[in-house]
Amino acid sequence: MLLLTPEEMGNADRLAAESGIDSYGLMIKAGHAVSAAFLRLFPGASRATVFCGPGNNGGDGYVAAEALKAAGVPVAIFHLGDPEKLAGDARRARIDCAIESRPIPDYRLYPGEVVIDALFGAGLQRPLSDNLCEIIEAVTDAAVPVIAVDLPSGVGGLTGQVLGGAFRAAHTVTFMRAKPGHYLLPGRAHCGSLEVFDIGIPQRILAEAGGAHHLNTPALFKASLPALSASSHKFRRGHLGVFSGGPSATGAARLSAMAGLRAGAGLVTLAVPSNAALVAATHLTAVMMKPVSDVAALEDWLADKRLSAFVLGPGFGVGEKARTFVEALAARPLVLDADGITSFAEAPEQLFGLLAGTEPHCVLTPHEGEFARLFPDISKHDTFGKPEKASRAARRANAVVLYKGADTVIAAPDGRIAINADAPPWLATAGSGDVLAGIIGGLLAQGMPAFEAAAAGAWLHGDAANRAGEGLTAEDLPGHLPRFSAIS
Ligand SMILES: NC(=O)C1=CN([C@@H]2O[C@H](COP(=O)(O)OP(=O)(O)OC[C@H]3O[C@@H](n4cnc5c(N)ncnc54)[C@H](OP(=O)(O)O)[C@@H]3O)[C@@H](O)[C@H]2O)[C@@H](O)CC1
Ligand SMILES: Nc1ncnc2c1ncn2[C@@H]1O[C@H](COP(=O)(O)OP(=O)(O)O)[C@@H](O)[C@H]1O
Numbered sequence: 001m002l003l004l005t006p007e008e009m010g011n012a013d014r015l016a017a018e019s020g021i022d023s024y025g026l027m028i029k030a031g032h033a034v035s036a037a038f039l040r041l042f043p044g045a046s047r048a049t050v051f052c053g054p055g056n057n058g059g060d061g062y063v064a065a066e067a068l069k070a071a072g073v074p075v076a077i078f079h080l081g082d083p084e085k086l087a088g089d090a091r092r093a094r095i096d097c098a099i100e101s102r103p104i105p106d107y108r109l110y111p112g113e114v115v116i117d118a119l120f121g122a123g124l125q126r127p128l129s130d131n132l133c134e135i136i137e138a139v140t141d142a143a144v145p146v147i148a149v150d151l152p153s154g155v156g157g158l159t160g161q162v163l164g165g166a167f168r169a170a171h172t173v174t175f176m177r178a179k180p181g182h183y184l185l186p187g188r189a190h191c192g193s194l195e196v197f198d199i200g201i202p203q204r205i206l207a208e209a210g211g212a213h214h215l216n217t218p219a220l221f222k223a224s225l226p227a228l229s230a231s232s233h234k235f236r237r238g239h240l241g242v243f244s245g246g247p248s249a250t251g252a253a254r255l256s257a258m259a260g261l262r263a264g265a266g267l268v269t270l271a272v273p274s275n276a277a278l279v280a281a282t283h284l285t286a287v288m289m290k291p292v293s294d295v296a297a298l299e300d301w302l303a304d305k306r307l308s309a310f311v312l313g314p315g316f317g318v319g320e321k322a323r324t325f326v327e328a329l330a331a332r333p334l335v336l337d338a339d340g341i342t343s344f345a346e347a348p349e350q351l352f353g354l355l356a357g358t359e360p361h362c363v364l365t366p367h368e369g370e371f372a373r374l375f376p377d378i379s380k381h382d383t384f385g386k387p388e389k390a391s392r393a394a395r396r397a398n399a400v401v402l403y404k405g406a407d408t409v410i411a412a413p414d415g416r417i418a419i420n421a422d423a424p425p426w427l428a429t430a431g432s433g434d435v436l437a438g439i440i441g442g443l444l445a446q447g448m449p450a451f452e453a454a455a456a457g458a459w460l461h462g463d464a465a466n467r468a469g470e471g472l473t474a475e476d477l478p479g480h481l482p483r484f485s486a487i488s
């Protein structure tokens with residue numbers, strides 16, 4: 001599912017106009033979609049209170065207001081700025097709307113009203129003024145239902161960030177394609193239910209207008225998921241190696257290993273320091289074990305080319321050992337998580353040097369803190385949204401970056417970006433990140449390319465959590481992974 005940034009939507013708009021499509025006709029359809037949503041969702045509203053801004057978002061508002069009046073709904077319009085200065089389609093929409101409007105400072109709460117927020121959409125450029133924020137706060141505090149046109153005003157369509165303040169909509173009607181800001185946080189939490197309405201811009205124009213951002217759905221990775229056939233045997237299904245920490249820190253890697261096996265790797269081996277072998281062995285059944293205490297033992301093990309992917313980081317310990325192990329592993333498909341990432345905090349360039357110059361085959365899975373350790377300058381940039389941060393990091397590291405959180409973003413060095421929006425909050429539980437690393441490792445082991453494996457991993461992780469339900473522990477997750485053949 002392709003998402004368009006506000007800039008790309010602007011391109012689509014321009015290309016549509018160039019191809020002879022009547023832009024005022026698009027605005028009429030947009031406004032009518034908003035009025036239809038109002039009538040469908042709030043048939044008993046005492047009044048439609050329409051806030052109209054100074055651009056085309058306001059234009060959609062005037063069209064919706066006129067349509068609601070024609071349907072018999074009492075309507076009050078409050079405009080921002082000088083409506084005489086409206087230009088283009090928005091000007092025409094105001095002229096065609098026979099309702100007197102008043103300046104926004106005249107607005108007072110009205111019992112039973114429903115607000116249509118048509119202040120700003122794609123054209124939001126800067127934080128909302130204090131006066132506007134006060135009005136938004138009054139509407140929010142009074143729990144007045146809000147329908148947002150395109151985006152809740154104040155939410156950045158590219159980043160999902162709130163600029164100053166923003167409406168909390170019950171429902172948002174956007175046009176042709178959702179925008180990244182509808183799915184990134186905190187924007188997602190301001191949208192309410194999201195409706196993507198087709199106002200008639202042709203697909204070929206939308207395809208030409210943009211295409212880097214995707215919502216993470218199976219359509220993005222399904223074709224690359226490993227498929228079982230009669231000729232499958234365990235070595236054909238890949239062999240995943242997962243590195244464990246010492247005797248008191250084997251749990252995290254065991255979670256990854258089990259998840260890798262459930263994700264379909266034919267064999268999974270836990271590589272343990274010798275002093276942890278006994279502890280680990282008492283907890284393993286289908287997962288195998290191999291003592292690997294130092295880099296010499298690792299290099300011996302790596303001579304087995306059937307080992308097709310690795311996970312390093314969960315519970316491994318931070319320090320020199322992790323760095324030398326990564327040096328030995330850097331040319332092979334690898335998920336680098338947790339301590340594996342933190343070990344390079346003092347010398348991120350060393351890691352990027354190891355990963356440079358090849359087809360990207362490493363997946364980095366930082367949470368916010370780990371991301372800041374590896375990419376401190378990128379992380380500090382307040383105006384970058386999460387996709388831009390992940391994307392810059394991916395290019396710098398020549399690795400797929402899966403930037404975790406409630407709105408996990410997956411970015412490839414070639415510019416592809418996926419936003420994962422389905423994970424439930426009960427995934428925030430100890431060890432769930434270890435399971436995610438293992439799922440991705442299991443998919444890499446079966447030959448899935450790094451971006452698709454990371455995107456599939458994040459989606460499967462969220463899907464398993466939704467199946468397991470609230471109250472899950474990380475151990476529950478692997479058992480709830482869906483059958484790949486059942487994913488649609
Ligand atoms: N794409 C399509 O095909 C279609 C798009 N359609 C609709 O068009 C919308 C995009 O319209 P748009 O480009 O005119 O931008 P919009 O959101 O109205 O805002 C721009 C105005 O706001 C102002 N402004 C900005 N920030 C501000 C602030 N913080 N505080 C105060 N002012 C601020 C800014 O002023 P300036 O920065 O120039 O001073 C400018 O005047 C889109 O969201 C959708 O609803 C539909 O009609 C159907 C077809
Ligand atoms: N509020 C949330 N909603 C959805 N997913 C979340 C939320 N908080 C965390 N997650 C997910 O849970 C996992 C936690 O991973 P991580 O932070 O590494 O924890 P741990 O180290 O305990 O395994 C990540 O996949 C993250 O995306």
Ligand SMILES: [K+]
Pocket residue numbers: 057117118119120121148149150151152153
């Ligand atoms: K809006």
